[in-house]
Amino acid sequence: MDWNLIKLYLTLLQEKNIPAAAKKLGMSDSTLFRRLTNYEKEYGKLFIRKNGEYIASDLGESLIGPARDAYRAFGDIERTLAFQDTGEASRVRITAPTSFSYGYLPALIENFKEERPDIDVDLLVSNEALCLNTREADIAIRVTSSPPDSFIGKKVRDIKWGVYGGYGYLSKYGTPTKPSELSEHRLIGGSGVLSRGKAFTWLQRLYSANITINTDDLVAMFYLAQNNHGLALLPDEFDQGNIKRLFTVEEVGINSLWVLTHSDYRGVERVRAVARYLARHLSMF
Numbered sequence: 001m002d003w004n005l006i007k008l009y010l011t012l013l014q015e016k017n018i019p020a021a022a023k024k025l026g027m028s029d030s031t032l033f034r035r036l037t038n039y040e041k042e043y044g045k046l047f048i049r050k051n052g053e054y055i056a057s058d059l060g061e062s063l064i065g066p067a068r069d070a071y072r073a074f075g076d077i078e079r080t081l082a083f084q085d086t087g088e089a090s091r092v093r094i095t096a097p098t099s100f101s102y103g104y105l106p107a108l109i110e111n112f113k114e115e116r117p118d119i120d121v122d123l124l125v126s127n128e129a130l131c132l133n134t135r136e137a138d139i140a141i142r143v144t145s146s147p148p149d150s151f152i153g154k155k156v157r158d159i160k161w162g163v164y165g166g167y168g169y170l171s172k173y174g175t176p177t178k179p180s181e182l183s184e185h186r187l188i189g190g191s192g193v194l195s196r197g198k199a200f201t202w203l204q205r206l207y208s209a210n211i212t213i214n215t216d217d218l219v220a221m222f223y224l225a226q227n228n229h230g231l232a233l234l235p236d237e238f239d240q241g242n243i244k245r246l247f248t249v250e251e252v253g254i255n256s257l258w259v260l261t262h263s264d265y266r267g268v269e270r271v272r273a274v275a276r277y278l279a280r281h282l283s284m285f
Contacts, residue, residue, distance in 0.1 A: 005039050006067050008032065009046060013064070016053040092274045095124040095137035098219045099237045104285055105141075112277050119270050138271050140260045141278065143235070153260035154279045159235045160254055161199055163246045169228040170244060176231070179249055182207050186230035192216030199233050199252040237285065257282065 008025065012032075015021040022032040040046055046060040056064065096105055101123055109121050124137055140151070147153065163182070165175070176185060189211035190200030204211070213229050215221050218238070225232035226243050235255050239245050259279040265271045 004035070005043075006070050008035060008039070009060070009063065010067055010071055012036070012047065012054050013056055013060070016055070018054070090118075090270045091120040091122060092139060092270055093122040093124060093137045094139045094141065094274070094278070095126050096141035097143065098125055098217065099222075099235070100141055100282075101125040102219060103237065103240055104282065108278065108281050111281075112274065115277070116273060119273065121274060138261060138265065139275050139278065140258075141282070142258050142260060143255045144258060145256055147258055147260050150263055151260040152263045152266060153258050153275065156257045156259055156279050156283045158254045159237060159257055161233060161235050161249050161252045162239070163231050163249060164222075164225050164234050164238065164243045165231045165246060166226045166228040166243050169225075169230065172228075175244075175246060177247055179206075179247075179251065182231065183210060186210060186212045188212075188221050188224050188230045188232045189214040190216065190221075194218070199235075199249070202249075202252050203233055 008021070011024050012018070012021040015024060018029050018032055022029045025032065036047070044059050045057045046063070047054040048057050049055075094105070105123055109123065112121065113119075143159065163176070163179075173185060176182060187203065187207055187210045189195070189203060190197065191214040194200055194216050195204065195214070213224060215224060218234060221232045222234060222238050222243065224230070225234075231246070233249060233252070236245070259275050259282065261271055261275055
């Protein structure tokens with residue numbers, strides 16, 4: 001059995017389309033499609049196409065559990081071999097959502113490098129829960145209410161949600177001061193996975209008639225608001241001065257920001273050093 005088949009199968013199962021899976025695996029669309037075709041000729045049909053997405057076939061469904069077990073086992077082997085702390089110059093990989101990757105981490109990584117030039121840092125930008133078990137990343141910055149039991153780390157802070165507006169929009173249409181006044185304004189809604197979150201189901205339920213544009217990405221929503229398309233409901237990591245925060249929306253709850261590593265890394269000094277630095281500085285934004 002080819003180990004790459006398991007990686008390809010699980011990645012396509014998660015991403016549901018070839019371009020996204022190929023990007024995550026670091027290969028071209030045509031290469032992924034060719035490999036999938038060859039694997040299916042040898043082992044049987046793993047996926048079916050439904051509404052433009054790749055969905056596991058009956059055979060594929062039967063492989064989900066064993067494939068995930070194998071993936072975790074290979075991750076254990078890779079960690080054992082690769083994460084021996086030698087004290088020499090080394091590399092640490094961070095995965096973080098777009099909002100932190102674009103807004104905060106470039107400066108933090110640069111400042112960290114001034115303190116610790118012996119440690120190189122890679123940044124993997126993703127809103128998905130990349131698996132620390134398989135060494136896709138060594139540290140995960142995640143917004144979650146309950147981190148997996150196999151991870152250790154620190155809850156850095158709570159993050160509220162607020163309504164934000166571009167200065168041009170506010171000067172033209174006025175500045176609301178409470179949620180009930182949103183019915184008098186144009187709003188930016190969520191689509192795709194974003195639309196299923198608590199914040200955007202609340203917005204859709206109460207103010208669907210006011211939503212004039214939707215997006216599936218919070219960073220895109222930030223820039224839409226900055227360019228005066230309407231008011232946006234955003235978590236407070238976007239309170240960076242380029243748009244105006246108007247008020248908190250208590251009804252949609254609070255996010256929790258965590259800096260996480262796998263429990264196997266507790267003795268790896270370079271990973272701990274980066275994690276400590278990130279936790280300390282992300283608590284102050």
